[in-house]
Amino acid sequence: MEGPTRRPSRTVAPWVLADPPSMGAIFWRKTVLPTRVSQKDRLQRFYERFKGDDQVLVLINADPDAIASAMAVKRLLWRKTAGVNIASVNIVKRPDNLAMIRLLNIRMEQVGDVDPARFTRFVLVDSQPAHHELFTPFAFDVVIDHHPITDVAAPLVDVRPDYGATATILTEYLRAARIKPSAKLAAGLFYAIKTDTDNFKRRAAPEDIRAFQYLFRHANIPLVRKIEQSEMRLDFLRFFKSALQERRIRKGRVFVHLGPVPSPDILVLIADFFMRVEDIHWSVVSGLHDRKLVVILRNDGIRKDAGLVAKRSFGDIGSAGGHHSAARAEIAVNELPKSLDPKDAAKVQNWIIAALSRNTNHRRQNR
Numbered sequence: 092m093e094g095p096t097r098r099p100s101r102t103v104a105p106w107v108l109a110d111p112p113s114m115g116a117i118f119w120r121k122t123v124l125p126t127r128v129s130q131k132d133r134l135q136r137f138y139e140r141f142k143g144d145d146q147v148l149v150l151i152n153a154d155p156d157a158i159a160s161a162m163a164v165k166r167l168l169w170r171k172t173a174g175v176n177i178a179s180v181n182i183v184k185r186p187d188n189l190a191m192i193r194l195l196n197i198r199m200e201q202v203g204d205v206d207p208a209r210f211t212r213f214v215l216v217d218s219q220p221a222h223h224e225l226f227t228p229f230a231f232d233v234v235i236d237h238h239p240i241t242d243v244a245a246p247l248v249d250v251r252p253d254y255g256a257t258a259t260i261l262t263e264y265l266r267a268a269r270i271k272p273s274a275k276l277a278a279g280l281f282y283a284i285k286t287d288t289d290n291f292k293r294r295a296a297p298e299d300i301r302a303f304q305y306l307f308r309h310a311n312i313p314l315v316r317k318i319e320q321s322e323m324r325l326d327f328l329r330f331f332k333s334a335l336q337e338r339r340i341r342k343g344r345v346f347v348h349l350g351p352v353p354s355p356d357i358l359v360l361i362a363d364f365f366m367r368v369e370d371i372h373w374s375v376v377s378g379l380h381d382r383k384l385v386v387i388l389r390n391d392g393i394r395k396d397a398g399l400v401a402k403r404s405f406g407d408i409g410s411a412g413g414h415h416s417a418a419r420a421e422i423a424v425n426e427l428p429k430s431l432d433p434k435d436a437a438k439v440q441n442w443i444i445a446a447l448s449r450n451t452n453h454r455r456q457n458r
């Protein structure tokens with residue numbers, strides 16, 4: 092069986108080489124080693140952007156994918172430049188992200204704390220310059236991302252919107268460079284792909300699956316598990332207690348208003364928690380944070396539209412929107428009706444229930 096499959100490539104190659112050499116090269120590249128060769132080219136173009144005495148600053152909007160991708164850039168440039176620093180435009184607050192930074196020993200600064208004059212090269216990963224105002228002053232040398240492409244001008248732009256994670260792209264760079272990732276770097280990239288694809292429930296490319304399989308072999312999986320399970324902070328637990336005590340349940344809908352909370356993530360965790368109860372098909376958890384009333388909506392996604400409900404109920408006084416099963420509204424406290432005292436939890440709760448019931452009970456009439 093070997094003969095027939097091998098013979099054509101043997102006969103094709105001399106014919107290609109007999110043609111103009113440039114044509115031959117293209118033919119060879121496109122038919123024989125398309126992904127490999129182009130990834131090698133990408134890696135070469137990446138390395139061409141740096142010199143041995145460069146001080147490199149990698150900028151990110153920190154989330155697991157951005158953090159892991161920045162780690163990979165640092166690894167790619169190890170011993171190839173004078174130094175690589177990572178700076179983020181946001182302050183990391185999510186417990187799982189904090190656990191990732193701590194468990195993987197990631198050194199990261201705030202962009203406001205770094206002196207750009209100290210650096211000679213700038214890299215942006217998992218974002219594009221237009222995504223954040225703090226990115227705009229920088230002249231990036233390299234931009235690697237997987238979000239839909241915007242107007243990007245940089246000597247090397249590698250944006251692949253089909254990919255589920257930037258970590259997948261960086262895994263390909265590492266493999267092209269024949270760098271075996273450390274157990275921690277692999278854990279970071281592995282976790283990044285898991286979160287950005289929502290455990291492959293969101294759109295992903297075959298490349299994401301391939302990178303995932305590869306990283307699994309190298310990653311410290313218990314570390315990944317610990318990061319993943321770090322969704323809570325100890326001080327969050329008392330809000331679970333009051334949520335269980337104060338909850339109101341009406342026809343499979345649970346409502347709870349928690350008053351001031353140290354982070355809106357608490358509301359998300361509790362709203363998701365109530366959805367685990369078999370009889371619950373809507374969960375609405377609200378609280379006050381940063382002079383805003385934050386309302387988190389969850390439902391089972393069966394013939395419901397949380398995004399639409401949020402928009403109709405709160406869209407004219409605040410920002411509101413989301414998907415079919417998950418939505419969020421944020422209303423500045425001074426935009427609330429004057430008659431409503433934001434400190435009166437029971438009144439705020441009633442006001443939220445009234446606003447929502449206009450849009451959930453009579454959906455058909457509202458159409």
Ligand SMILES: [Mn+2]
Pocket residue numbers: 156157217237255256257287
């Ligand atoms: Mn991403």
